[in-house]
Every structure is written in structure tokens, then in C-alpha cells.
Amino acid sequence: MQTEPLPPAARVIDVEGLHALIGALRGEGRRVIGPAVAGGAIVYDEIDGVQDLPKGMTDEQEPGRYALRPRDDGALFGFAVGPHSWKKFLHVPALRLWRAERRGQDVTVEAPAPEAPAVAFIGVRACELAAIAIQDRVLTGGEYVDPHYQARRENAFLVALNCGKAGGTCFCVSMEAGPKVTRGFDLLLTEIISDDAHAFLIEAGSPAGAALLAQLPARPATQADIDAAEAIVTRTAANMGRAMPQEDVPALLMRNLQHQRWEEVAQRCLSCANCTMVCPTCFCTTVEEHGDLMGVESARDRRWDSCFTMDYSYIHGGSVRPTVSSRYRQWMTHKLATWHEQFGTSGCVGCGRCITWCPVGIDITEETNAISASETAGGGHGDS
Structure with a gap:
């Protein structure tokens, strides 16, 4: 499980560097989960590399309406959130608690041990990190801990993403949950697309993240890179589709x-x-x-x-x-x-x-x- 963010210098990788990141995570024996197109929506599923990401796709969202549309660039994360949340991999939809069998007068009860699959999540938004933090408090923060959630959570590597697009139904700004990622990640990406480059500002937020970043083909970030990433988040925050009332x-x-x-x-x-x-x-x-x-x-x-x-x-x-x-x-x-x-x-x-x-x-x-x-x-x- 990731710790509080560390302050190492930001780096920059290109699309091949992102592919190398996915490969490195798979090389650690992790199942890499990221956004992919399926069933007319962008969902979270297992991916092998950048070729599985929804390149050049975006979504249009309004109340009771969702549709995929092509973008005019090759953005890999140029969409908001879809019907899946990371909850399905941590607080799973169905779980066997125990099984009992009677043989004559003898009864045996088997309770499966909590599973802790090695996974990595790619593209976790700020609102989703906030949601994971909430479930951490609910399911592991009190006197009674859910061992199944805890086991999965502790073995998850989180690659977060600063949002570059607000959906028509987003309102994370008024909930103080995004779009800028501030904590709770191992690595953090910001996708930056210009006329002559497609790159990702990448920052480490944990010792595990810093160790992995050191393995990637990356260059030091310039002030221009950092300013471009900040501008993307600022633009996204200014384009929220909804807002909660500003009161108690x-x-x-x-x-x-x-x-x-x-x-x-x-x-x-x-x-x-x-x-x-x-x-x-x-x-x-x-x-x-x-x-x-x-x-x-x-x-x-x-x-x-x-x-x-x-x-x-x-x-x-x-x-x-x-x-x-x-x-x-x-x-x-x-x-x-x-x-x-x-x-x-x-x-x-x-x-x-x-x-x-x-x-x-x-x-x-x-x-x-x-x-x-x-x-x-x-x-x-x-x-x-």
C-alpha cells in the first residue's frame, strides 16, 4: 500500500515510457488494470500495454446519457470516468465467506483465506483516490476490519492521473475531491499533448513508486513541463459540469x-x-x-x-x-x-x-x- 507522497523531482516520459511502465509492473508479477473500450463504454480491465488504452477516444456524459466519441488527437486518457470504479477490484461484488460439508456426524467448515492478488491500477483519478480513501476508513479504519478488503488493498499499486477532461456530470471541485491529485498514490501522471510531442509528467508518491520511476526511460521535467501540467488541471477544474451548493x-x-x-x-x-x-x-x-x-x-x-x-x-x-x-x-x-x-x-x-x-x-x-x-x-x- 502506498504511503504519503514524497517530494522527488518530477520526470517526463513519452508514450514508449508509459509502455515501459506497464511492462515493468507486469514484470513484478502484477495484473495491470486500466481503461479500455468494451461494450460501448470505457471500462477498467486488464491491459498488456498502451495499445489496449482508449487512444483518441472521449466520452460525452449528461444525466442518463453516455456516449463515446473520437477525439482529434491521440490522447490515451482523454475522457472522464466510466461505469466501473476501482471498488470492484478491492471490495469485490461477490465473495465466498465459508463452505460447510457434513459427512455422517462430522461437519467440516472451510473459510477461504483473504486473497491478495498483486495488481496495479493505471489512471486513477483524484475523485477515485478520494473514494478509495473513504473505503479505507469504512472497511479498515475502525475496530472491525474487513480482512478481504485489507488484503487486496495492501497489495495494490496505484498509478494516479491528473484529470485533463471534466465530464458533463462531474462536480469534484465542489466536493474538494479533484481534479488535482495530491496524495494516496505510488506514481502520478499528467498527460501533456502539444503540436510536436505526446508526453507524461510523472511524479513518485511512495518509495515503491520512486524505485519504479528510476527504472524508466525518463528525462528531468522543465519548468515549462510543470507549468503545462498545472494549466491542464486548472482548465479541467474550470469546466465542471455540475456543482453542489456552497453551504452546509x-x-x-x-x-x-x-x-x-x-x-x-x-x-x-x-x-x-x-x-x-x-x-x-x-x-x-x-x-x-x-x-x-x-x-x-x-x-x-x-x-x-x-x-x-x-x-x-x-x-x-x-x-x-x-x-x-x-x-x-x-x-x-x-x-x-x-x-x-x-x-x-x-x-x-x-x-x-x-x-x-x-x-x-x-x-x-x-x-x-x-x-x-x-x-x-x-x-x-x-x-x-
Whole structure:
């Protein structure tokens, strides 16, 4: 696992240098995961080299809409975030907890040891690093540690990326989660494309990152390189597609628990759980029991679940949140308000996935701003 950033001098590599980086990581026995085009989207998958990256591709994102488009340059990272988050490799969607088998009067129980595959993630954005830090606190930062997440997390090498493009649904600036990467990485890239060069400013953020950087064909960065990288991040920050209201959002939502907006959004919400599945910080799971008809074998599995499902809050007598409005309110107030009480931060990093991948285009920033505007207009808060 990476440590706090170190301050070594920045270097510059070209596309071949990036290919060498991927090769070096594979040479360490790591499975290298990076962006690739599949199924009409840019997803995270295993890559062998730069030839697998989405060269010259970008994405257009709006509420309920995602489309790939060609770029007029050969950028390898010229897009925002897609439907996948790195959560799927660290807090895996399905996990066998234990298996039991009965032979006569003897019962044996096998609990698989936590897997710790050697992986390297290429192109981790600032918002995604913020999301990983949140899951670190949730799943390893308390008295009860998830050993499966911890094992995977400790064996992951993170190659971060300063964003060169803001998506139409991004709002990381207003969540103080990007687009500039500041911590939590092993190596950091900024893609710089000019009329005569295609290069990457590369910086180390851990001893492991510094050791790997020393192996790459690189030259020292000039002030012009550093200025160009800063200009890219500044431009991206100025082109956010969305923004949260600049006020105390937790207090705003908690004094409006009976606001009419919850019912209005429920008329559109399908309660499909897409928003929680694509969210890089949501961590809810359920446990399933499996057994054969002979009563010889049984198993317990854990899989992702969502507060949008009726069964998630089911207790004896029925569901605690039987209506769509109550489930949407639970998700949004937990994400933006009560998460602060539990974990000390917001549960949202402004990546915009929940907006893009909502089938009906519900926008968490629009809903929050609407509640805020209703107070400004003199409507007061809904539970007064």
C-alpha cells in the first residue's frame, strides 16, 4: 500500500515510457488494470500495454446519457470516468465467506483465506483516490476490519492521473475531491499533448513508486513541463459540469427530511440501484445462504446490495423503508449528511457516475440545489 507522497523531482516520459511502465509492473508479477473500450463504454480491465488504452477516444456524459466519441488527437486518457470504479477490484461484488460439508456426524467448515492478488491500477483519478480513501476508513479504519478488503488493498499499486477532461456530470471541485491529485498514490501522471510531442509528467508518491520511476526511460521535467501540467488541471477544474451548493449541505438536508422534493423525485426514480452500483464509495452488502437438497453442503456468500432494494431494510413485520421516496432520501442523506457523523467526511466525491448512469437522469446536485433554493425563496424547510 502506498504511503504519503514524497517530494522527488518530477520526470517526463513519452508514450514508449508509459509502455515501459506497464511492462515493468507486469514484470513484478502484477495484473495491470486500466481503461479500455468494451461494450460501448470505457471500462477498467486488464491491459498488456498502451495499445489496449482508449487512444483518441472521449466520452460525452449528461444525466442518463453516455456516449463515446473520437477525439482529434491521440490522447490515451482523454475522457472522464466510466461505469466501473476501482471498488470492484478491492471490495469485490461477490465473495465466498465459508463452505460447510457434513459427512455422517462430522461437519467440516472451510473459510477461504483473504486473497491478495498483486495488481496495479493505471489512471486513477483524484475523485477515485478520494473514494478509495473513504473505503479505507469504512472497511479498515475502525475496530472491525474487513480482512478481504485489507488484503487486496495492501497489495495494490496505484498509478494516479491528473484529470485533463471534466465530464458533463462531474462536480469534484465542489466536493474538494479533484481534479488535482495530491496524495494516496505510488506514481502520478499528467498527460501533456502539444503540436510536436505526446508526453507524461510523472511524479513518485511512495518509495515503491520512486524505485519504479528510476527504472524508466525518463528525462528531468522543465519548468515549462510543470507549468503545462498545472494549466491542464486548472482548465479541467474550470469546466465542471455540475456543482453542489456552497453551504452546509448536511444541515440543509437534515432540516428538510419532510421536504416535498423527496416525493417529487420518487415519481421518477425506478429504485433500480444503478446509482449505488456505480458509486465508488457505497459499501452495502448482503449475505446469502446456500444449501443442497440433501443437507450435505452449505455455503455463505457476500455480495453487493443497495439501500434502494426493499429487502435491504426488511425486518420482522416488513421493510423499514417501504416507499421509493424513503429509500431515495435514505441514500442521499446518508451520502451527503450522516456519513459525516459516521466517518468524518462526505460519502460523495463528485465523480458524477450516479447522474450519468441513472436511467431517468436524476441528478444529486440538482436535487440538493432545489432544496436549497426552496429555502432561499422563503419556502422554509419541509419538516417545520
